[in-house]
Amino acid sequence: MTDQPIGLSKTLALYDSLVADVAFLDTAPVMADAALAVEVAPTLVGEARLLDRRQFDTWFELWSEDAAFWIPLHQDHHPARDQGLVMDDHRRLRERVWRMHDTSAWALVPHAQIARMVGGIEAWPLPGSDTDVLTASTISITHERTGKLTLLAGRQIHRLRRTETGWKIARKIMLCPAITAGMPHLGWIL
Amino acid sequence: MCKKDPETNLERDISDSLRPDAVVARGPDLTEEVEHLIRKDVVHRRVYTDPALFEVEMDRIFGATWCYIGHESEVPEPGDFVRKRLGKRQIILVRTRKGEIRGLLNRCSHRGTTLVGEEEGCAKRFTCPYHGWAFDLDGHLQSLPVADSYSKLYERPFDLGQIKVVSHRGFVFGTLAADPMTLDEWLGPAKLWLDEHIDRHPGASIRVLKAPIKQTYNANWKMAWDNAADGIHATFAHRSYNLLGKEAETDTILSRNPAVSPMVGYTLGHGHCVVDQRPGIPDGPWSTMRPLPTREDLEASLKEKGGDIPRETWDLMTGNMVNLNIFPNLIFVGNQIVVPEPIAANKTLMNYYLVMADETPEEVNLMRMRVDEDFMSFGIPDDFEMFERVQEGLETIEEEWVDVSRGDDAGDVVDEYGLATGDLASEAPIRHYMQEWKRIMAKPIPTTIRRARIEDSKFMKAQKRKAEAAKASAQA
Numbered sequence: 001m002t003d004q005p006i007g008l009s010k011t012l013a014l015y016d017s018l019v020a021d022v023a024f025l026d027t028a029p030v031m032a033d034a035a036l037a038v039e040v041a042p043t044l045v046g047e048a049r050l051l052d053r054r055q056f057d058t059w060f061e062l063w064s065e066d067a068a069f070w071i072p073l074h075q076d077h078h079p080a081r082d083q084g085l086v087m088d089d090h091r092r093l094r095e096r097v098w099r100m101h102d103t104s105a106w107a108l109v110p111h112a113q114i115a116r117m118v119g120g121i122e123a124w125p126l127p128g129s130d131t132d133v134l135t136a137s138t139i140s141i142t143h144e145r146t147g148k149l150t151l152l153a154g155r156q157i158h159r160l161r162r163t164e165t166g167w168k169i170a171r172k173i174m175l176c177p178a179i180t181a182g183m184p185h186l187g188w189i190l
Numbered sequence: 191m192c193k194k195d196p197e198t199n200l201e202r203d204i205s206d207s208l209r210p211d212a213v214v215a216r217g218p219d220l221t222e223e224v225e226h227l228i229r230k231d232v233v234h235r236r237v238y239t240d241p242a243l244f245e246v247e248m249d250r251i252f253g254a255t256w257c258y259i260g261h262e263s264e265v266p267e268p269g270d271f272v273r274k275r276l277g278k279r280q281i282i283l284v285r286t287r288k289g290e291i292r293g294l295l296n297r298c299s300h301r302g303t304t305l306v307g308e309e310e311g312c313a314k315r316f317t318c319p320y321h322g323w324a325f326d327l328d329g330h331l332q333s334l335p336v337a338d339s340y341s342k343l344y345e346r347p348f349d350l351g352q353i354k355v356v357s358h359r360g361f362v363f364g365t366l367a368a369d370p371m372t373l374d375e376w377l378g379p380a381k382l383w384l385d386e387h388i389d390r391h392p393g394a395s396i397r398v399l400k401a402p403i404k405q406t407y408n409a410n411w412k413m414a415w416d417n418a419a420d421g422i423h424a425t426f427a428h429r430s431y432n433l434l435g436k437e438a439e440t441d442t443i444l445s446r447n448p449a450v451s452p453m454v455g456y457t458l459g460h461g462h463c464v465v466d467q468r469p470g471i472p473d474g475p476w477s478t479m480r481p482l483p484t485r486e487d488l489e490a491s492l493k494e495k496g497g498d499i500p501r502e503t504w505d506l507m508t509g510n511m512v513n514l515n516i517f518p519n520l521i522f523v524g525n526q527i528v529v530p531e532p533i534a535a536n537k538t539l540m541n542y543y544l545v546m547a548d549e550t551p552e553e554v555n556l557m558r559m560r561v562d563e564d565f566m567s568f569g570i571p572d573d574f575e576m577f578e579r580v581q582e583g584l585e586t587i588e589e590e591w592v593d594v595s596r597g598d599d600a601g602d603v604v605d606e607y608g609l610a611t612g613d614l615a616s617e618a619p620i621r622h623y624m625q626e627w628k629r630i631m632a633k634p635i636p637t638t639i640r641r642a643r644i645e646d647s648k649f650m651k652a653q654k655r656k657a658e659a660a661k662a663s664a665q666a
Contacts, residue, residue: 006490073404083562099430099434105430107575184405
């Protein structure tokens with residue numbers, strides 16, 4: 001590991017730690033930190049509301065500069081070995097927001113109505129970090145566009161960071177079984 | 191009752207298909223109908239909308255014609271298997287103990303149960319969970335419980351059904367046709383383009399990731415085919431992708447003016463075609479990509495390893511910008527192998543497999559994944575939108591015809607073999623594969639299920655010995 005160039009090490013370390021965040025769910029205590037869960041809940045619920053109401057610029061402000069947004073094709077996948085549906089950094093997230101506003105993104109206009117239901121929020125302090133916490137929550141998404149429905153459900157894992165101005169989203173992972181099976185495109189997913 | 195089919199001269203009676211070596215040609219003669227549906231430069235809407243024609247396609251195009259099944263790198267070791275489809279049939283693509291590739295029908299020869307439910311795995315044998323029949327990796331029946339309760343084991347074709355499979359440099363094609371043309375003949379000039387795709391990778395060594403991105407659209411599978419060599423849609427359908435490129439001061443591969451671009455398309459026979467975009471991108475494929483996630487880190491890493499990064503290394507991170515389409519289900523775009531899987535006349539599952547280059551720095555393959563994901567989010571949704579809008583538009587039954595005449599007598603150059611060279615705007619590739627569709631769909635095609643002959647089965651030999659021993663002891 002040590003003789004790897006720093007850029008490669010950094011990339012692989014990010015991917016490994018995303019997988020570690022998923023694996024954390026297997027050993028995380030059922031008795032999560034209840035007070036912490038209450039504290040982070042408005043951020044998770046608020047994120048969903050901002051997205052549903054198409055307030056993408058405000059939503060983007062929630063993200064930290066080292067953002068990572070990952071939607072694997074399967075919950076056992078690894079971003080260094082498997083293609084994903086989404087594996088974004090801060091720059092590509094901004095491009096997704098740009099596209100949400102683009103009137104020639106034919107798959108997104110006319111705009112969709114989307115309702116995200118966030119539930120089952122758990123939170124744990126992230127071992128070895130003073131600022132970051134890990135949260136897990138369930139999400140159910142109803143998407144309507146041009147009279148057609150797309151339904152998606154799964155579990156999302158957020159790494160939230162405590163800052164002077166409030167919680168920031170450092171990472172978001174979405175595990176959705178329907179993606180493995182094959183479903184209509186998710187060009188609208190955030 | 192056996193009756194000769196006047197067209198194919200084959201016996202088509204139901205009793206005939208009970209024979210282990212049955213050759214059966216199914217379905218109606220459609221010669222007159224397809225003549226009506228496919229004209230020189232217009233196509234009838236029913237080619238995309240008719241469920242009855244779809245069922246015939248599942249037999250003749252996705253069954254009795256060479257189709258892409260999978261890549262040998264997906265099953266590197268004996269016992270490795272992946273579950274694939276040929277039309278609606280499930281195929282177990284497996285590597286046998288001897289290292290051969292087989293395409294087994296995922297259907298127990300007893301009552302029809304699928305033998306494997308996993309998308310991939312490694313097995314010593316395939317055992318049916320319903321009644322315990324077990325089959326060797328090459329399809330031989332290995333054992334079945336209470337064998338004495340069968341009186342007709344010798345007569346029935348109990349070894350697992352198989353399709354004929356032939357590989358070209360790792361790419362496995364399969365068919366159920368009783369007497370198919372050779373794969374070489376089927377691929378024709380497309381084989382050279384396929385070779386070029388493989389050879390651009392160092393050591394000509396490629397590895398296909400087993401898990402594809404799977405996405406569905408509510409339209410006919412041929413929409414993807416029409417789109418694959420359609421140069422002019424890139425400007426309009428992908429306007430958003432091109433504008434996003436401009437935001438990052440990048441001219442994407444799709445942003446070229448189709449009226450003046452030197453990019454060129456060729457039809458290659460049997461419905462195959464290729465669009466060579468390289469003449470339109472003098473700075474090479476990598477110059478067409480926006481900065482993508484991890485790019486700076488991986489670039490720094492490569493420089494740290496070897497100083498200046500040669501352009502070929504950059505270009506390996508993205509596709510070669512030669513879009514090769516091998517009819518009916520193998521599309522090369524970027525570093526992807528796209529396999530359209532027809533579900534119904536108005537529904538298609540697209541499988542996007544990613545090709546990795548084995549003999550390259552790790553950074554190249556890491557970058558390939560992030561390149562691959564980009565168009566999935568910023569390009570393909572707009573393609574699907576167009577496919578579905580066309581399918582909806584074709585529900586207007588009074589507007590019967592779809593125009594595909596662009597380029598015909600207006601720019602296309604047709605050679606002595608009838609193969610066309612056209613500019614980016616030409617619809618020659620659509621006209622070309624539609625003629626092949628017409629040829630294949632016209633008449634019933636004799637098909638047969640391959641099967642290890644029952645006498646060769648280890649189990650059957652043992653049964654025979656047992657029967658002979660019992661007979662001998664009875665005589666004694």
